[in-house]
Amino acid sequence: MKILVTGGAGYIGSHLVTELLQQNYEVVVVDNLSTSSEKSLENIKKITNKDFKFYNCDIKDIEKMNKVFQENKIDAVVHFAAYSLVGESMTTPLKYYDNNIYGTKCLLESMIENNVKKIVFSSTAAVYGEPKQVPILETNETNPTNTYGETKLAIEKMMSWCDKAYGVKYVALRYFNACGAHPSGLIGENHNPESHLIPIILQVPNGKREFISVFGDDYNTEDGTCVRDYIHVCDLADAHILAVNYLLDGNESNVFNLGNGVGFSVKEVITETEKVVGEKINSKMAERRAGDPATLTASSQKAKDVLGWKPKMNNLNQIIATAWNWHKNHKNGFED
Numbered sequence: 001m002k003i004l005v006t007g008g009a010g011y012i013g014s015h016l017v018t019e020l021l022q023q024n025y026e027v028v029v030v031d032n033l034s035t036s037s038e039k040s041l042e043n044i045k046k047i048t049n050k051d052f053k054f055y056n057c058d059i060k061d062i063e064k065m066n067k068v069f070q071e072n073k074i075d076a077v078v079h080f081a082a083y084s085l086v087g088e089s090m091t092t093p094l095k096y097y098d099n100n101i102y103g104t105k106c107l108l109e110s111m112i113e114n115n116v117k118k119i120v121f122s123s124t125a126a127v128y129g130e131p132k133q134v135p136i137l138e139t140n141e142t143n144p145t146n147t148y149g150e151t152k153l154a155i156e157k158m159m160s161w162c163d164k165a166y167g168v169k170y171v172a173l174r175y176f177n178a179c180g181a182h183p184s185g186l187i188g189e190n191h192n193p194e195s196h197l198i199p200i201i202l203q204v205p206n207g208k209r210e211f212i213s214v215f216g217d218d219y220n221t222e223d224g225t226c227v228r229d230y231i232h233v234c235d236l237a238d239a240h241i242l243a244v245n246y247l248l249d250g251n252e253s254n255v256f257n258l259g260n261g262v263g264f265s266v267k268e269v270i271t272e273t274e275k276v277v278g279e280k281i282n283s284k285m286a287e288r289r290a291g292d293p294a295t296l297t298a299s300s301q302k303a304k305d306v307l308g309w310k311p312k313m314n315n316l317n318q319i320i321a322t323a324w325n326w327h328k329n330h331k332n333g334f335e336d
């Protein structure tokens with residue numbers, strides 16, 4: 001089976017490519033390297049001892065994408081290529097509409113033109129916005145509170161209309177808080193600017209910042225800080241492979257949440273990180289960050305029942321340990 005991975009050099013994409021190669025799938029990566037590094041692709045080859053085709057190409061370039069599809073007989077697409085910084089999406093919304101929505105429109109166009117009609121899509125818990133109940137089910141109301149989530153929801157709808165019109169079958173995977181790194185320590189999270197909790201906490205023991213700011217301790221949670229559902233990037237990769245097979249087996253389009261179903265507060269994550277790195281991590285209380293819901297946890301029962309997904313890394317300490325294993329040797333991401 002030959003799988004095209006858009007955004008395959010990025011954080012979650014690189015973990016999927018590694019897993020696909022290890023499970024003997026043929027892989028073609030398309031990435032414009034705008035927010036990722038080609039070094040992650042080199043490191044995937046080191047981990048797997050396998051090769052794959054890479055096209056430095058923007059998904060908006062339909063002509064080039066048509067060539068990719070003509071040169072490779074693709075069975076299914078896994079689509080990560082997108083901008084994903086919530087804060088940035090609020091200050092430059094049109095950049096997100098252009099890259100995420102228009103980009104996916106172009107990708108779907110070239111897929112349809114080349115008769116490739118199966119796509120697994122990287123969606124997000126941000127499609128739900130402020131939840132009325134937790135754990136969140138796929139049937140919950142979708143009401144994004146940021147442009148990033150809005151673009152991902154619009155793409156889910158675009159795929160649904162393309163299913164009706166052209167028979168494009170899709171699986172949208174709504175991740176909660178993706179975190180951790182490959183056990184090899186050779187690929188991991190590397191955003192610029194970094195805004196995610198665990199990498200930011202780890203910047204303290206790495207000597208890159210003096211303290212972590214805790215955004216609000218007056219939420220309606222046990223210790224007053226926000227509660228999130230942290231899910232390991234390798235478990236996310238597993239879910240994508242199950243979703244690809246679900247589509248290749250001829251199943252209908254579907255949507256799944258991906259989380260551990262267990263919530264940890266910001267304070268709990270800091271305490272657990274202290275245990276992993278073996279030192280005190282300085283923190284300071286700060287103002288709430290705009291748009292943060294108090295608690296976000298997933299019900300992933302549907303992914304377990306329908307896809308047979310079994311997340312393996314459900315221990316926060318273990319998850320943070322994999323992140324630390326990556327960050328301590330890559331203080332400057334792939335530049336180290």
Ligand code: UFG
Pocket residue numbers: 084086124125126127148149176177178195196197198200212213214215216226227228266289292296
């Ligand atoms: N936080 C801090 N200090 C920091 C950084 C984060 O206290 O320096 C807090 C946030 O306020 C939040 C929690 O840590 O309460 C987690 O924040 P992240 O930025 O790591 O993650 P989010 O929950 O905001 O975002 C995640 C994904 C997004 C996705 C969103 C869905 O990273 O891609 O869930 O709501 F859109």
